[in-house]
Amino acid sequence: MRNVIIIGLILNSVLCVSPIEDEVEDWPFYEEHNFKTYSGFVDLYEGKQKIHYIFMESIESPEEKPLIVWFGGGPGCSCMLGLISEIGPFVREKFSDEFKFTKNQYSLHKLGNILYLDIPAGVGYSEIHDEGYVWSDVQTGIDSYEAIKNWLDGFNEYKDREMWIGGESYSGMYVPCTAEVIVQRNMEGQQIINLKGILVGNGVLVNDDDFFDLWNREYMIKRNFYDLVTQNIMLISCKKWPQSASCQRALEKQAIVMKDLNPYDVYGYCYGDSSIEQKGRYRFVGDSEEAPCLDVGPLNNFFNNPDVKKKLRIPEERVWEACSMDVFFGFDRNKDSHVLMKYLHENGIKILQYSGNSDDIVSIDYTLASLKLIEGIQLISRTPFSNKETNQLAGWIMEYNYLTLYIIRGAGHLVPYDQRANAFQMFQEFINRQ
Incomplete structure (x- = not known):
């Protein structure tokens, strides 16, 4: 950072x-x-x-x-x-x-x-x-x-x-x-x-990204989203030897679990992006084809609707996005x-x-x-x-x-x-x- x-x-x-x-x-x-x-x-x-x-x-x-x-x-x-x-x-x-x-x-x-x-x-x-x-x-x-x-x-x-x-x-x-x-x-x-x-x-x-990773992983461990062996490796090996082979294998298992999980609501479900403009694009930085779980498509469609822009007095050429990647990537935390x-x-x-x-x-x-x-x-x-x-x-x-x-x-x-x-x-x- x-x-x-x-x-x-x-x-x-x-x-x-x-x-x-x-x-x-x-x-x-x-x-x-x-x-x-x-x-x-x-x-x-x-x-x-x-x-x-x-x-x-x-x-x-x-x-x-x-x-x-x-x-x-x-x-x-x-x-x-x-x-x-x-x-x-x-x-x-x-x-x-x-x-x-x-x-x-x-x-x-x-x-x-x-x-x-x-x-x-x-x-x-x-x-x-x-x-x-x-x-x-x-x-x-x-x-x-x-x-x-x-x-x-x-x-x-x-x-x-x-x-x-x-x-x-x-x-x-x-x-x-x-x-x-x-x-x-x-x-x-x-x-x-x-x-x-x-x-x-x-x-x-x-x-701090490392702080995020540590405590978000801790959250998943406490709620038994991983098997006991993986939990123990994360709690011990990944803290002492984060580059060890055992830790890397545990993180691979973590990725498998997260693949089909909605991180915004771990007990909820994922919903695809339904906007025409956003098809094929990641919605948030760090997302992969397996991860995005927020359907911001309808909002993108709504705020880019010409009638909506006209009523809100927004310049016709202005494109609205739920999240700006320019800001995200350019932001100094x-x-x-x-x-x-x-x-x-x-x-x-x-x-x-x-x-x-x-x-x-x-x-x-x-x-x-x-x-x-x-x-x-x-x-x-x-x-x-x-x-x-x-x-x-x-x-x-x-x-x-x-x-x-x-x-x-x-x-x-x-x-x-x-x-x-x-x-x-x-x-x-x-x-x-x-």
Whole structure:
């Protein structure tokens, strides 16, 4: 992993956000609704970046609800996946061959007004016009701050509103890095952003591939996905002698097991990519013909539909991809976010980490190991919690001195997609804490 920190040059930004011009009168394929929706661009650094945003008011009492800023993962994946599949007011029906929206009774929009930002530039519809730009964790935090600040200049009524920043997967880097910049800028007396807390699901905390491999393998071993001999070799030989012949044979067996397994939900199933544009292409870096298990095809088809682009005021020539390989391959992972947790807590930022216990992309074992690296962290309690509607076990709550970790039973990498009711209850309980 590269460790060169890119210092971002903050130039005067050009405000171009206009609620009047950006309001969407007819959201594509939504049924009749009474909340306002917007789609537009935030210009950064005199037009070198055009960050696409979608803003949707809360379904209930928007004037009373906080502002929630939602990021995508990757690095390089669009936050529109969260809007369309997880937390939006209407979501795509699971596993449907056709692209159909159904009302989401557990939408996060019941708890807040949500600003979706496709960041960094180059993700989704967002544009980059800077040949010298280098994507990085540090720079993404700076750019995100600038985008939020400029957006608030256009939507003045939200400037003093309580704000939460959330996201999943690589947002485990984006979100804390952005929160760090907000805290620092507030201290410097710049435009005050009323950041209340952060919400991070199955998030990257330690930006190291060997650390990932170690703890994701540990996750699979504990759940007996490998035979006992292979487990013992992985636990002993692979840790002491990773290049040994026995370890290499064990890793070959691991590859065989993973071949037909969905790493985003190890107890779920794989679904092929149904988009015409994506046929024959890998969906995520590291995928092979045996591995991809996320069907982003319908989303690619939806956001590249000319009628959808027209209604959202997107340039006709702009091609939307669920995840940008240019961003992924070009990204400088130059920071770890677990080192920020103590700092954010000490500056009054509430921290929710949550994790599905069926995820092997960012496993719960990886998350727990990452949290142990935080200086001075202490586990206070671990208690089960039940779904209030069904009285069934929903998961476990681990209270630390710096943060709260929810482990959601039966959820994979995308918790609000796999367990909508339990995820909503978690968000509601945490956001409403005094």
